[in-house]
Amino acid sequence: MSSDIIDFLSTRKSAPINEMMGPGPSDSEIETILHIASRVPDHGKLAPWRFILYRGDARVEVGKKLVELAEQLEGPLQEGRRQQELTRFSRAPLVIGVVSVPKPHPKIPDWEKFLSGGAAAMNVVLAANALGYAANWISNWYSDQPEGRRILGLKSDERVIGFIHIGTHQGEIFERPRPDLSDIVSDYSGPAE
Incomplete structure (x- = not known):
């Protein structure tokens, strides 16, 4: 049983963000990515999520605001940490924020x-x-800070699902350890104790 799709899914890896560079996806590729992103199970057809694109100079502005927030919370930052916060959203050419949007429904749990x-x-x-x-x-x-979410463009009742950093990566991507299936899979044997 082999196919290109199975091979692709079996070998997918996350690249380190600090090793990403341009180019990033074109506008038409971003549209394709978001079209595919919206084709997921969605009980009640609520679309209880939305996407925010962070690209261009907006990524740098977000970094400046995150530095200010971090200093409000922690006091003056050491230079290494300051640089880390400053470049949070500018290391990759594109960051797509996936945001949980409340859509109340009497039969569909949050x-x-x-x-x-x-x-x-x-x-x-x-x-x-x-x-x-x-x-x-x-x-x-x-993501856990109300002011952080506001800086990133979320409304007060919205929550972060994740920020996906996207770019080009040269070289090999490290393979991290994956769980052994025998540790995470079992046959049903009745109610839990």
């Missing part, structure tokens, strides 16, 4: 809507990889 957003984020990663780009999905400290 956790299911959040999982739909997670599926949309994974489709962003897969579509970017399928187009030949490197991708890495993260959230980071600012």
